[in-house]
Amino acid sequence: MTDLSVFLGKSETPQSLALKYANRHGLISGATGTGKTVTLQIIAEGLSQAGVPVFVADVKGDLAGLSHPVKMKDFLLKRAETIEFKDYEPGSFPVCFWDLFGQKGHPIRATVSEMGPLLLSRLLDLNETQEGVLTLAFRLADDEGLLLLDLKDLRSLLVEIANRAKELSAEYGHVSRASVGAIQRRLLALEEQGAENFFGEPALELNDFLTTDENGAGVINILAADKLMQTPKLYATFLLWLLSELFEELPEIGDPDKPKLVFFFDEAHLLFDDAPKALVEKVEQVVRLIRSKGVGVFFVTQNPLDVPDSVSSQLGNRVQHALRAFTPREQRVVKAAAETFRPNPAFKTLDVITELGIGEALVSTLQSKGVPGMVERTLIRPPSSRMGSITKAERTQIMRYSDMADRYDESIDRESAYEVLQERSEKRMKAEEKARKKEKSARSSKRKTTRRSNRQTVSEAAFKTAARTLARELVRGVLGSLKRR
Numbered sequence: 001m002t003d004l005s006v007f008l009g010k011s012e013t014p015q016s017l018a019l020k021y022a023n024r025h026g027l028i029s030g031a032t033g034t035g036k037t038v039t040l041q042i043i044a045e046g047l048s049q050a051g052v053p054v055f056v057a058d059v060k061g062d063l064a065g066l067s068h069p070v071k072m073k074d075f076l077l078k079r080a081e082t083i084e085f086k087d088y089e090p091g092s093f094p095v096c097f098w099d100l101f102g103q104k105g106h107p108i109r110a111t112v113s114e115m116g117p118l119l120l121s122r123l124l125d126l127n128e129t130q131e132g133v134l135t136l137a138f139r140l141a142d143d144e145g146l147l148l149l150d151l152k153d154l155r156s157l158l159v160e161i162a163n164r165a166k167e168l169s170a171e172y173g174h175v176s177r178a179s180v181g182a183i184q185r186r187l188l189a190l191e192e193q194g195a196e197n198f199f200g201e202p203a204l205e206l207n208d209f210l211t212t213d214e215n216g217a218g219v220i221n222i223l224a225a226d227k228l229m230q231t232p233k234l235y236a237t238f239l240l241w242l243l244s245e246l247f248e249e250l251p252e253i254g255d256p257d258k259p260k261l262v263f264f265f266d267e268a269h270l271l272f273d274d275a276p277k278a279l280v281e282k283v284e285q286v287v288r289l290i291r292s293k294g295v296g297v298f299f300v301t302q303n304p305l306d307v308p309d310s311v312s313s314q315l316g317n318r319v320q321h322a323l324r325a326f327t328p329r330e331q332r333v334v335k336a337a338a339e340t341f342r343p344n345p346a347f348k349t350l351d352v353i354t355e356l357g358i359g360e361a362l363v364s365t366l367q368s369k370g371v372p373g374m375v376e377r378t379l380i381r382p383p384s385s386r387m388g389s390i391t392k393a394e395r396t397q398i399m400r401y402s403d404m405a406d407r408y409d410e411s412i413d414r415e416s417a418y419e420v421l422q423e424r425s426e427k428r429m430k431a432e433e434k435a436r437k438k439e440k441s442a443r444s445s446k447r448k449t450t451r452r453s454n455r456q457t458v459s460e461a462a463f464k465t466a467a468r469t470l471a472r473e474l475v476r477g478v479l480g481s482l483k484r485r
Contacts, residue, residue, distance in 0.1 A: 006046030008039075008319070008363060010083035011376035017043065017317055019050055019258040021366035023296040025287060025314055029304040029337070030321025035359045037062050039319050040264055040300055041383045044220050047262050048093045053210050053218040056264040057225040057239065065386030066220050067095040067398055076382040079359070083379050091384035094213040095220045097399055100198045100238065104224035104395060106404045107411070108238075109200045112148040113141070115241055122279055123195075123237040124186040133179040136172050137161055146417040150200040151187055153417035158184055160421050193231045198238065201412050206249055208404060210261055229267070236270040240283065243297065247286045250293040260294035268299035269306035284310045304337045312340070316366045319380075322356035341375035352377055 005016035017026075028043075030036050037060070044054045044066060056063055069090035070076065080088035097105030112120070117138045121131040137157050141148050148154055158180050161168060165175040190196075211219045228235045243263060250260065265271065272280065287297055299307050299315065307315070318340065325334045338349040341364050352362060356377070363378040399405065 006043055006050065007085070007381060008042065008365075009361075009378040009380040010085075011363070011378045013376070014083075015363045015365065015376055015378045017046070017365050018367070019047075019052070020255070021316060021370060022047070022052070022262060023255070023259040023291045023294055024316035024366055024370065025291065025296055026298040026317035026319070027304060027307065027312065027315045028298060028300045028319045028321075029302065029323075030356075030361070031302055031324050033358065034321035034356070035361065035380060036300060036302075036321055038359070038383055038387065039321070039361065039380055040266070040298075041066060041385065041387070042381055043262075043298070044264070045091070045093060045384055047259075048218040048220050050258055051212055051216050051218050052259050053212065053221065053261050054264070055209055055221045055223070055242070055261060057223045057228075057235070057266045059225045059229055059266050061224075061226050061389040062387070063222055064095075064097070064224075064390045064395065065388050066093050066222065068092050068386045068390060068394065070383055070386050079379070079382045083381060085381050088382065089384065093220055093385060094217050095222050095398065096211075096402055096404055097222050097224060097395060099224040100228055100234070101194055101224075102197060102409070103227070105222070106399065106402065106408045107197065108204050108223070109198060109202065109408070109411070110241060110245075111201065111203050112150065112154050112199050113138070114203060114245070115199070115237075118279070118282070119237050119241050119244070122275070123233055124183065124190065125233070126183065126186065129176060130179045130182055132173075133161070133176060134183060136168070136175065139172065140168065141417060146420055147415075149414070149416040150418075151191060151196050155184060155187060156418045156421045158187075160424075190234075193234065194227075195231070195234055198234070201414065202408060204408075206245055208407070225266070232267075232270045235267070239265055240271060240279075243286055243290070244282070246295055247290045247293060250290075250295065252292050253294045254292060256294050259296045262296040262298065264298045264300055266300040268301040269303065272306060272308060280308055280310070284308075284314075287311055287314050303333055304340065305333055316370065316372065318362075318364045320353060320362040322358075322360070323353050325354045342372045344374045344376065347377065349375055 004020070005018045006022075008015045008017060028036050028039050040056065041063060044056060044063075047054050048066075058064055069092045072090060077088075079085075098108050099105035100108055115123075117131065117135040121134055124130075124134075126134060137154070138148070140146070140161065141157060146153070146157065148157065161175060162177055162180045165177055165180075169175045209221050213219060225235060228238075243265075246261070246263070253260070271283065275283075290297065298317075299311075301307065304312070304320065320337055320341075323330070323334050323337060325331045334353050335350060338353055341349050341362060343349060349362065356362070359380050361378055361380055362375050364373050364375045367373045
């Protein structure tokens with residue numbers, strides 16, 4: 001690479017990704033086993049060398065190899081010689097490992113409040129009515145100064161909403177107890193998938209993703225995603241939340257000489273599968289505007305049609321590995337992929353897509369003034385870092401000396417909605433008990449020696465029933481929260 005670009009490989013001429021246009025986003029696509037991961041790896045290497053921090057989800061565990069130099073093999077040396085890559089040599093890159101479950105990396109956490117009702121509704125797969133109740137919960141927390149940090153805070157708040165349904169319906173609109181119950185069940189299912197590890201504190205500081213090492217190389221933030229991929233909605237929602245947070249918090253910087261961060265969204269189809277229109281529109285907005293914050297976004301997927309047209313049209317840099325075309329549907333995908341490139345008179349793009357070998361790709365990057373380059377059949381350069389995973393001992397060694405260990409490895413649990421509402425419930429129950437004792441004492445003092453009917457008055461019966469029901473529901477609500485901790 002040079003100070004101005006990342007070397008990708010060679011066709012008739014060298015093919016590079018200009019750092020100036022790396023924040024104009026990109027797409028890496030192709031069938032399984034065609035070389036997408038290596039392409040992602042070499043782009044991450046080049047960006048790091050240029051001092052650009054990177055974030056990437058490691059779906060298969062292979063990208064952890066960025067932390068160690070490659071073992072030189074004949075086929076790598078031959079590839080380097082073929083493309084005249086004279087500066088090729090082994091190299092390792094500064095990495096920081098992260099993991100939502102805190103097992104293969106430093107924990108990443110966000111508070112429930114930071115996630116917000118829209119993304120949380122997506123994560124819980126709520127319908128419109130249930131989403132409305134969840135939105136009400138966030139509004140009530142804001143109005144009453146309740147901190148929603150972790151899932152037990154949200155559960156406690158939902159119990160409070162159910163107990164105050166009549167009161168809150170008058171102020172916020174109809175509150176459906178059935179919807180509250182449905183949300184509680186979805187939260188329980190989410191916890192069983194391990195999501196409670198993600199919600200809490202200390203919450204991630206985004207600046208910790210924007211770091212360089214002592215030599216000025218960009219740190220590659222690697223999210224261990226092999227286990228996370230077993231809960232695809234949590235994976236997609238987390239990455240979208242992270243992208244949204246970058247959009248909201250980073251300052252406008254226009255078009256810098258190089259990005260502040262490049263974000264790779266692997267298995268991109270998980271973001272858009274069954275996504276509601278409102279969510280797709282949000283993604284489109286974020287992708288369109290985040291480039292002015294200096295952030296580049298690269299979607300990585302098998303099928304280029306996984307990315308909606310409204311988003312795909314904003315992806316200026318494209319690397320297309322081989323696609324299969326055996327079925328009518330696959331043939332339509334190949335045709336659509338070919339049409340996204342600026343044609344090259346030297347070959348038919350439609351034909352070449354199905355002929356590409358492993359490590360070959362059709363490449364088109366933005367050139368001077370942001371004009372898409374003509375598509376080129378390119379032999380991708382070999383990586384300088386290890387192709388494949390690392391050992392548990394190697395990972396542990398890197399994590400032990402990471403600056404992030406002291407910041408994130410230990411969780412904290414400060415007073416928030418759960419504690420406040422629990423205290424409020426206890427005070428309410430004590431007040432009700434005091435009222436019952438006072439009423440009992442008053443009835444005793446009014447007894448006369450004459451025989452009195454044992455029949456309760458209507459008002460007495462109503463009071464007892466109301467007090468007994470409220471106490472029973474309140475206890476059930478609080479215990480329900482404790483059981484789900």
